[in-house]
Amino acid sequence: MNKSTLMDEKKEQILVRITGRDRPGLTASVMEILARYDAQILDIGQADIHSTLSLGILMRLDERNSGQVMKELLFKASELGVNIGFSPINDEEYENWVARQGKNRFILTIIGRSLSARQIEAATKVIARQGLNIDSILRLSGRRSIRKEAQNVRACIEFSLRGTPEDRPLMQAQLMKLSSEMEVDFSFQRDDMYRRMRRLICFDMDSTLIQTECIDELAARAGVGEQVKAITERAMRGEIDFKESFTERVALLKGLDAGVMQEIAETMPITEGVDRLMSVLKRCGYKIAILSGGFTYFGEYLQRRYGIDYVYANELEIGEDGKLTGRYVGEIVDGHRKAELLRLIAQVEKVNLAQTIAVGDGANDLPMISEAGLGIAFHAKPRVQANADQSINTLGLDGVLYFLGFKDSYLGEQGKL
Numbered sequence: 001m002n003k004s005t006l007m008d009e010k011k012e013q014i015l016v017r018i019t020g021r022d023r024p025g026l027t028a029s030v031m032e033i034l035a036r037y038d039a040q041i042l043d044i045g046q047a048d049i050h051s052t053l054s055l056g057i058l059m060r061l062d063e064r065n066s067g068q069v070m071k072e073l074l075f076k077a078s079e080l081g082v083n084i085g086f087s088p089i090n091d092e093e094y095e096n097w098v099a100r101q102g103k104n105r106f107i108l109t110i111i112g113r114s115l116s117a118r119q120i121e122a123a124t125k126v127i128a129r130q131g132l133n134i135d136s137i138l139r140l141s142g143r144r145s146i147r148k149e150a151q152n153v154r155a156c157i158e159f160s161l162r163g164t165p166e167d168r169p170l171m172q173a174q175l176m177k178l179s180s181e182m183e184v185d186f187s188f189q190r191d192d193m194y195r196r197m198r199r200l201i202c203f204d205m206d207s208t209l210i211q212t213e214c215i216d217e218l219a220a221r222a223g224v225g226e227q228v229k230a231i232t233e234r235a236m237r238g239e240i241d242f243k244e245s246f247t248e249r250v251a252l253l254k255g256l257d258a259g260v261m262q263e264i265a266e267t268m269p270i271t272e273g274v275d276r277l278m279s280v281l282k283r284c285g286y287k288i289a290i291l292s293g294g295f296t297y298f299g300e301y302l303q304r305r306y307g308i309d310y311v312y313a314n315e316l317e318i319g320e321d322g323k324l325t326g327r328y329v330g331e332i333v334d335g336h337r338k339a340e341l342l343r344l345i346a347q348v349e350k351v352n353l354a355q356t357i358a359v360g361d362g363a364n365d366l367p368m369i370s371e372a373g374l375g376i377a378f379h380a381k382p383r384v385q386a387n388a389d390q391s392i393n394t395l396g397l398d399g400v401l402y403f404l405g406f407k408d409s410y411l412g413e414q415g416k417l
Contacts, residue, residue, distance in 0.1 A: 010062070010063050010064075011060050011061065011062060011063060012060070012061070012063040012066055012088065013042065013058060013059070013060050013088070013089040013090070013091075013094050014058075014059055014060075014061070014066060014069075014070070014086055014087070014088055014089065015056065015057070015058050015086070015087040015088075015089055016030075016055075016056070016057040016058075016059065016073065016084065016085075016086055017054075017055070017056055017084065017085045017086075017087070018030070018053070018054075018055040018056075018057075018077065018082055018083070018084050019052070019053065019054050019055075019082065019083045020052065020053065020077075020080075020081060020082030020083050021051060021052060021053075021081060021082065022048055022051050022052060022053040023080065026053070026055075026080060026082070027046070027055065029076055029080065030055075030057070030073065030076065033069065033072045033073055033076060034057075034059060034061075034069065037061055037062070037065045037068070037069050038061065038062075039059040039060065039061040039069065040059065040060040040061065041057065041058070041059055042058040042059065042060055042094070043056070043057075043058040044056065044057050044058070045136070047136075047137075053082075058089065070086055073086075100162070103162050103163050103164065104162070104163065104164050104190065105135075105160065105161065105162055105190070105191040105192075106132065106160075106161040106162075106163075106165075106188060106189065106190055106191055107158060107159070107160060107161070107187075107188075107189050107190075107191045107195065107405070108123070108127060108158070108159040108161055108186065108187070108188050109140075109156065109157075109158050109159075109186065109187040109188075109189075109402055109403055110123055110156065110157050110158075110159070110184060110185070110186055111141075111154065111155065111156045111184070111185045111186075111187075111392070111394065111395055111399050111402050111403075112155050112183060112184040112185065112394045112395070113153050113154070113155065113183070113394055113395070114153065114155050115155045115156075115157060115184065118182070119178075119182050119183075119184045120157070122178050122182060123175065123178060123184075123186065124159075126171060126174045126175055126178070127159070127161060127165075127171070129171075130163075130165040130166050130167065130168075130171050131163050131164070131165070131166050132161040132162065132163040132164075132165060133161065133162050133163055134159050134160070134161060135160045135161065135162050136159075136160040137157060137158070137159055137160075138157070138158045138160070138407075139156070139157055139158075140156040140157070140158050140402050140405075140406065140407045140408065141154050141155050141156040141157075141402070141407075141408050142154075142408035142409065154395055154398075154399070154402075154408075156399075156402040158402075158405070160191065161191075171188070172188060172389050175188060176385065176386075176388075176391065179391055179393065180385070180393075183393075183394055184394060185390075185391055185392050185393055185394050185395070185399065186390070186391075187374075187376075187389075187390040187402075187403040188389065188390070189374065189390075189403075194352065194354035194355050194373055195373075195374075195405070196405065197355055198286070198355050198356070198357055198373065198374065198404055199285075199286060199287060199349070199351045199355045199356075200286065200287045200288075200289070200342075200345060200346055200349055200351045200355065200356045200357070201281060201286055201287070201288055201289070201356070201357040201358075201359070201400075202288075202289045202290075202291050202338075202341075202342050202345070202356065202357065202358045202359070202368060202372070203288070203289070203290055203291070203358075203359050203360070204290075204291065204292055204293075204338075204359065204360030204361060204362065204365045205290050205292035205294050205298065205299055205302065205313065206292065206293070206294045207361045207362065207379070208271065208359060208360055208361050208365075208378055208379075208397070209270070209271055209274055209290070209302060209397070210268045210269060210270060210271060210298075210302075211269040211270070211271050212268060212269055213229075213232055213294070214264060214268075214294045214295055214298045215228060215232060215249055215250075215253075215294065215295070216228060216229050216232060217264045218253055218256060218260065218261070218264065218324075219249070219252060219253065221256060221260050221264075222252065222253050222255070222256040224252040224253070227252055228249045228252055228253075231245050231248055231249050232245070232249065235362075235363070235364070237363060237381055237382075237383060238363030238381075238383050242293060242332070242334040242335060242363075242364045243332050243334055246293065246314070246328075246332055246334070247328075247332075250316065250324075250326060250327065250328050251326045251327075252326070253316070253324045253326055254323075254324060254325060254326025255323050255324065255326075256323060256324045257322060257323055258316075258318045258322050258323060258324060259322065261295075261297045261298070264298070265297065265298050265301040266301075268298065268301075271396060271397050272395075272396030272397065272398075273395065273396025273397040273398030273399065274306075274396070274397050274398075276398040276401075277397050277398040277400060277401060278306040278307075278308075280398075280401060280406065280411060282306070282307055287309045287310070287345070287349050287351070288306070288307075288308045288309050288310070289308070289309060289310035289311070289312070289341070289342075289345055290302060290303065290308055290310070290311045290312070290313065291312050291313075291333065291337075291338040291341050291342065291358075291368060292311075292312070292313040292314075292333060293313070293314065293332075293333055293334060293335075293338075293362075293364050294313050294314065295313055295314055295315070295316055296311065296313040296314065296315050296316075297316070298313075299311040299312075299313040310345055312333055312337075312338075312341050313333055314328050314330075314332060314333055315328060315329040315330055316328055316329070317329050334364055335363065335364035335365065335366060335367040335368070336367055338358075338360075338364065338365065338367060338368040339367035339368045339370075339371045341368075342356060342358060342368045342371055342372060343371065352373075353371065353372070353373055354373040355373055356371075356372040356373050356374070357372055357373065357374045357375075357376065357400070357404075358371065358372035358374075358375050358376070359375075359376045359378050359397070359400060360377070360378065360380070360384070361377065361378050361379055361380040361381060361384060362380070362381055362384060363381060363383055363384060365377075365380075365384065366383075366384055366387055366388075369384070369387075369388055370387070374390065374403065374404075375388055375389065375390065376388065376390045376391065376392060376400060376403065377390065377391040377392070378391070378392050378397060379392070379393055380393075390403060
């Protein structure tokens with residue numbers, strides 16, 4: 001091969017940056033020019049904020065044509081009313097960039113009723129100190145009006161990060177601290193195929209799917225509300241063994257007419273966001289389970305209402321006189337049993353544990369939260385929040401959808417604010 005042939009084949013890389021008012025056909029117009037000169041597209045990305053775009057194109061083409069290509073792009077940019085800039089990228093710079101693409105990727109999701117610069121500044125400083133670089137930023141929540149009051153306002157931003165945290169436990173602790181101080185919630189997840197393919201979600205029931213503890217409702221009707229509530233609170237804080245506390249509480253219900261359970265079930269306060277969350281999960285094919293230290297009667301009521309696939313809870317013994325005996329039937333569903341059931345259901349459904357989600361608020365939810373691929377503390381007790389990597393305190397239960405990567409715009413009418 002002679003010298004002139006080598007020169008004929010010499011290529012170069014050019015980064016094209018286009019900013020300005022977005023309009024249909026802009027990308028097609030640019031590509032039409034590049035196609036005429038057989039340019040190879042090495043990378044491309046676009047962000048659109050308030051109808052203003054930022055488009056980047058890294059192209060490789062014959063260096064003999066580069067001047068003419070840039071000239072035609074400049075004319076086209078003037079015609080379209082946008083700004084355009086060019087940066088040469090030498091071979092070494094390009095290869096170094098390619099080598100960096102092998103680094104770990106993570107997703108940081110930030111949610112709240114609204115998000116301020118102060119909150120985002122605090123979060124991004126935490127990840128910057130860990131050596132993580134932001135590759136892209138995506139808004140998952142819908143656009144909100146500044147004139148009209150909206151119900152159940154939600155705000156969510158998702159950061160795509162590259163790198164490896166220098167001290168992940170410290171970073172998680174700092175994010176959780178910010179969560180409690182700044183009325184904002186975080187999820188930090190590895191961006192892999194499992195994060196994009198969650199298939200099984202397990203919920204605690206009392207104080208998670210519903211905004212009450214059913215045993216407290218039963219106790220109030222039995223006239224032992226204060227005694228049972230005190231034991232419940234100690235158990236949820238992890239101060240006493242769940243099985244022991246459960247046995248004590250059930251014994252106090254002896255003699256209560258079982259008919260009151262229907263009344264309680266029909267008036268249970270459903271947690272904000274449950275209707276929307278269940279609708280989306282069912283439409284998207286998720287398997288849903290209730291794993292509860294509460295009672296089967298109430299879990300089965302929710303199962304019928306939402307089409308839930310599995311319910312595991314505790315069975316109250318009812319005597320021939322239709323009254324509670326103060327005893328239970330079968331094995332107690334405690335924290336250990338919840339984790340065991342999560343593994344069992346995943347096995348039955350042929351779901352990898354990394355594809356599972358667990359959501360709960362009490363100390364007896366920690367085992368399944370720790371076991372699941374994504375464990376979320378929901379409006380949880382302090383001990384639970386201290387031991388969970390993700391928490392939701394600012395939104396309703398449908399905030400879980402943001403941690404799964406759903407955009408409001410995916411969900412049609414149900415996703416609108």
